[in-house]
Structure formats: C-alpha cells, structure tokens
Amino acid sequence: MALAGRIRSSLPLVTKLLRTDAIAAAQRSTPQEALLRSTFANSEFSRNFATATGKKEEKTKVPLSMFGGTGNYASALYLSAVKANALDKVESELLVLVEASKKSPVFSQFIKDLSVPAEIRVAAINDICDQAKFSDITKNFLVILAGYGRLRFIESIAKRFAELTMAHKGELKAIVTSVIPLPPQEEKELQETLQEIIGQGKKVKLEQKIDPSIWGGLVVEFGQKVFDMSIKTRARQMERYLREPINIGNI
The missing domain is CATH 3.40.30 (Glutaredoxin)
Incomplete structure (x- = not known):
C-alpha cells in the first residue's frame, strides 16, 4: 500500500510530462534511439541479461519455457532478478505498478499512449520508480519498456514473471x-x-x-x-x- 501511495503521488508529474511540448522533445540534439541504447547499455538489467545469455557464464536458467514478446521480457527479468537474489521484491514491485495502472486512469492512459515521445516516457518512469523506491533491477527494466513503447504490456509481463517465480519455488x-x-x-x-x-x-x-x-x-x-x-x-x-x-x- 505504501508503494502504491508513492506511485499515485507521482502521477501529477506524469500529467505534466504528457503536456510537455512533444515537438520540442523530438528536436533535441540527442536522438531518442541513442538515449535508449545508452539506457540499456548502462543498466544493471542489461548487464545481467547479457551475462545470462553468454555461453561461457550461463548458469541460471528459466524454470519454464516462455514464448512471445512478453515471455522473452519476463524471462530476461527473471534471470536478472535471480542473480541479484531479488525475485520476491521485483515481483511485488511489478504488481504494485500494475495495480496503480488499474486505479489511475491518467497513468493507465500514459503507459498505453504510443504518441508520447520516448524521452518523456523514460523521464516519467524514472521519477515514478524513484518516488516508489523501486529496486534498480525493476527500475532499469521499466525504463527499457518505456523507451521501446512496451509499457502497455506490463500486466501480461508481470503475470508471466509470476509464473516463473512460482516455478522457481516449486x-x-x-x-x-x-x-x-x-x-x-x-x-x-x-x-x-x-x-x-x-x-x-x-x-x-x-x-x-x-x-x-x-x-x-x-x-x-x-x-x-x-x-x-x-x-x-x-x-x-x-x-x-x-x-x-x-x-x-x-x-
């Protein structure tokens, strides 16, 4: 409940960002693609994902085979969370975000609106995660989803992630x-x-x-x-x- 409250308290920023001049954001000197590549490359999630998929260091495996885009995202997040020993925390943070999207029409519209520039989505998610005190793994993962316009699939990803955590626990x-x-x-x-x-x-x-x-x-x-x-x-x-x-x- 406390985390949900923090997310709701940050929604005014989302509203403000949604009203930001999209044209001005799109004309910034740093292309959105470069921003996303930089965000992904520097994130702990990306480093763990790269390690998990490397042939020499691959030790952690997903307990269930997941297919499709949401399955791939859930599997990658699972590998990262296992390495950080943060499965339960990441799962609870995802569920909090999903519940917040159900209770807030503004936030729900924000994560579904692909017309919002990637920079604005990333900035908003960064702020929400900071306010909610999410772990770095969850934050970096959500930033990647925001950058690539995949936040609208967060509920499905969270469900598939929960399936993996359950399988992990037997x-x-x-x-x-x-x-x-x-x-x-x-x-x-x-x-x-x-x-x-x-x-x-x-x-x-x-x-x-x-x-x-x-x-x-x-x-x-x-x-x-x-x-x-x-x-x-x-x-x-x-x-x-x-x-x-x-x-x-x-x-």
Whole structure:
C-alpha cells in the first residue's frame, strides 16, 4: 500500500510530462534511439541479461519455457532478478505498478499512449520508480519498456514473471472457478486432492475465481489440465446426448 501511495503521488508529474511540448522533445540534439541504447547499455538489467545469455557464464536458467514478446521480457527479468537474489521484491514491485495502472486512469492512459515521445516516457518512469523506491533491477527494466513503447504490456509481463517465480519455488498454481467462494474446509480438501494428483515434487497454490455463469460445480485448471465439473458443462453434455438419434437395433 505504501508503494502504491508513492506511485499515485507521482502521477501529477506524469500529467505534466504528457503536456510537455512533444515537438520540442523530438528536436533535441540527442536522438531518442541513442538515449535508449545508452539506457540499456548502462543498466544493471542489461548487464545481467547479457551475462545470462553468454555461453561461457550461463548458469541460471528459466524454470519454464516462455514464448512471445512478453515471455522473452519476463524471462530476461527473471534471470536478472535471480542473480541479484531479488525475485520476491521485483515481483511485488511489478504488481504494485500494475495495480496503480488499474486505479489511475491518467497513468493507465500514459503507459498505453504510443504518441508520447520516448524521452518523456523514460523521464516519467524514472521519477515514478524513484518516488516508489523501486529496486534498480525493476527500475532499469521499466525504463527499457518505456523507451521501446512496451509499457502497455506490463500486466501480461508481470503475470508471466509470476509464473516463473512460482516455478522457481516449486509451486504450481491451480485456478478453481466456482459460483460462490469455497468454504475453508472444502478448499483444504481440494488442495490436498490436487497435491496427491501432482505428487510431492511441487506445492499446489490455489487461486479462487467466482463465475456465476457456470451455474454450479467446479472448474479446476492446473498445468495443462482442465477438469470441468460445472453444472453448465454437464447440462450441455446431457443436451447433446439427448439429441443424438437412438439406434433401435442396439436396444
């Protein structure tokens, strides 16, 4: 909450920067591309990323294979955070930023607006990170995203980063969807059942979701498996069964 408050307190600067003369910023003697290359080259994140991808010094590996742009960013940040022993801190800082973007329309618009010059985005993120007292790894990472116009993907990156941290800790998230929250005893029994299915290699971490549209029952997702025990799905299966023609010869 304290970090979120610091981020919100810095939003007036974002508003001010958004009103800065974009043409004047674009006409500065230092090209934006040079600024971004300099920011990336001098950042701790960049140095760690380069080390992590070097053939001679590659020791740390991502626990899950990530694909796509957000997966690549999350993997690179993971490698940097592991080397600095700052996984939990980086994860919490990303979540704080995501929550701040959800609560502030101004900040949300700022990270999505590609018309804002890169220099302004970088300056704003630098100030926000300083105000929130973010770690250098998180700050440098966000600066890179700001410079290349990728801040709009921060929520997706944060989710994929969380998947990596869970895998690092030997945890497996199971998403349980129900019409109403599960009572504590039922939640405990379900977790124990899933733990038996998965085995002792990983620890199950339950996440509950509420969705009245399933009518009742449960939908459990973990790993690549989905157990759909919802009343809605059962009703549809029964409906399809009743619509199938009856083969009198088999009666």
